[in-house]
Amino acid sequence: MPSMGTSEPRSITGRVFTLLGVFSESRPTATLSELSRSAGLPLSTTHRLVGELIHWGALERDPGGGYHIGLRLWELGALSPGSFGLREAAMPFLEDLYEVTHENVQLAVRDGLEAVYVERISAHHAVNVVTRPGTRLPLHATGVGLVMLANASRAVQEHALATPLRRFTSRTISTPAGLRRVLAAVRRDGYVVSVGQIELITQSVAAPVHGQDGEVAAGLSVVVPVDADVRLLVPAVRAAARGISRALGAPRCVR
Amino acid sequence: MPSMGTSEPRSITGRVFTLLGVFSESRPTATLSELSRSAGLPLSTTHRLVGELIHWGALERDPGGGYHIGLRLWELGALSPGSFGLREAAMPFLEDLYEVTHENVQLAVRDGLEAVYVERISAHHAVNVVTRPGTRLPLHATGVGLVMLANASRAVQEHALATPLRRFTSRTISTPAGLRRVLAAVRRDGYVVSVGQIELITQSVAAPVHGQDGEVAAGLSVVVPVDADVRLLVPAVRAAARGISRALGAPRCVR
DNA sequence: GACGAGTTTCCGTTGAACGGAACAGCTTTG
DNA sequence: CAAAGCTGTTCCGTTCAACGGAAACTCGTC
Known part of the structure; x- marks a missing residue:
């Protein structure tokens, strides 16, 4: 697993997985601002990428505005x-x-x-x-x-x-x-x-x-x-x- | 979940999820060429994107050359x-x-x-x-x-x-x-x-x-x-x- | 009403991604 | 054994998807 302690990745794939990696057992949900801060990405970049992840089912949004890992990722993971x-x-x-x-x-x-x-x-x-x-x-x-x-x-x-x-x-x-x-x-x-x-x-x-x-x-x-x-x-x-x-x-x- | 029957997505995120979506219960492993064909992506593009997915743990490669969903995706999915x-x-x-x-x-x-x-x-x-x-x-x-x-x-x-x-x-x-x-x-x-x-x-x-x-x-x-x-x-x-x-x-x- | 924090939208700029071509490796066929 | 076919890998000139700052909007609190 690539280090996330160094500079933030510049590739789209890297950014996507960095965003997804913000979630953990101790943090199953996160707001847009939290995602942006934790992933080290500008707010508008985060907003755009998160929108795509929602589109593909990798993330889902709570009624209260928080995001969590989507069912689609669970389905993909179930194939490992x-x-x-x-x-x-x-x-x-x-x-x-x-x-x-x-x-x-x-x-x-x-x-x-x-x-x-x-x-x-x-x-x-x-x-x-x-x-x-x-x-x-x-x-x-x-x-x-x-x-x-x-x-x-x-x-x-x-x-x-x-x-x-x-x-x-x-x-x-x-x-x-x-x-x-x-x-x-x-x-x-x-x-x-x-x-x-x-x-x-x-x-x-x-x-x-x-x-x-x-x-x-x-x-x-x-x-x-x-x-x-x-x-x-x-x-x-x-x-x-x-x-x-x-x-x-x-x-x-x-x- | 976006239709995959229409034209292939042009965004990186879309391509990534299209590649991951090639895997299913009936197809838990796939070769590079199969991934390219099924996802509708050029071989060199597929090779590059798959390399990144391996880097982030979303895919893993078998000794025989086939790919399968990686443990990292399972871990992320376990947080849904x-x-x-x-x-x-x-x-x-x-x-x-x-x-x-x-x-x-x-x-x-x-x-x-x-x-x-x-x-x-x-x-x-x-x-x-x-x-x-x-x-x-x-x-x-x-x-x-x-x-x-x-x-x-x-x-x-x-x-x-x-x-x-x-x-x-x-x-x-x-x-x-x-x-x-x-x-x-x-x-x-x-x-x-x-x-x-x-x-x-x-x-x-x-x-x-x-x-x-x-x-x-x-x-x-x-x-x-x-x-x-x-x-x-x-x-x-x-x-x-x-x-x-x-x-x-x-x-x-x-x- | 002011303030702060979070979210959303816009768009001129740009560099990450593109993918065809060439090459290497392996298996199958005649 | 050579040819053919298929798979996988690397390169690099071109290009367009992504960038992200700024502005605007929303909501809650005081």
Whole structure:
């Protein structure tokens, strides 16, 4: 993703995505002036570009004058592999896992050194988790991230080990040596129990999901309170991950 | 959504969305040449624009040379109200409904005269349905569509009644008089049982989901085989719809 | 009524975008 | 094995879609 900290892009495409990029989980709506300021574009330029985005359904306007991301972008996004292929194939297995645990079930893909959550099944009474579809978190600090990183290319792993490890709690993995040890254990065990990495009150059990070329296409996890007994969760998570892998056409030898 | 049947757009934004619009459920990947032909753009223009879309994460390229919708578009789309607000609030209730029925549970929003499915929970053994997140179907031919149309503005209803009603099966509602009767019944009953409209082997029970201004923000349904007894489904679907409405902040009088 | 903030419209200027041509690479066919 | 066909990439003189400041309009507040 191109840096937005430097000068504002001069191409139309760049400006369009800079405008769309103003929206986030913390800012799902914005006024015209907010869009102009945040994108670093003149007001009349913003007005013109926003008008076109509305025309194409990428943005919609509230009765109150604010803008939000339009249904058309959601439809286009629904065609991405993470949603169209992976998520569709995974859904029945996520439901299975949810029914036997009644806890939060999450599916994420890797993008660079981040885990991007593409699905989350949550229940009324399950422990509150900070993720929602679209959330990004560093690989090292999440169960799904650790299983994807442990099975990523050596270059990606070295990159992660060379990058400062963000700390969320006192338990977050924060040294390269500590991360190496955890990644080796993940490869040995085929799953990970990730405790108190993002919040001290939760832990997750995660297993890798393989794609049709055997590569790790996603990570699957169940998130439970930190004091829960996870021993029975491990085989359930691993079985569901294998089921998804099978549905994605993964070779038998890596499932 | 602008017509693409007429001349190709000359604006950059128009061209960008025309290129992105080449992708669909039936065409999740496309080569550069396919994109050029389908979008009606010169090859070098397409190459340049596609390069920018890759740069901004809107498109990604397969090792084999095909392109597909990128993760970034999915992330942006995840911020649209249908996903970010509605779907998040609805998820626990969809899970509840799935657990008591073990059938396909669907959530859709209205866009013009179409129902756009934003969520579907399906199971291994449930009756196969043709919808997935992103699918669009005419309002008159779906349970979710009928509950949204019955509670839409008079202008929208008149527009639907004045538009030719597409027929999918011998049972599809196909006359304005027939549609008027069904809409009146939906308003009276507060739910609908929609039988064999898209496929003769399925029927659905649908109820309206209200937003914080009391408007019908979405339709919720369970799809079952046509020979299933739906009497027990009606209260469950209505209760789940009311739960979602409450979560969305709907006024008490319309829930 | 004045003021401030946000939004909308206009139009002379201009540089980002255009896309044909040429070239490179790969696969298929005879 | 050469020819043909198709796909993808690069270049650059030309051009028109986009630019954005200024002015005007709208709305809410004091």
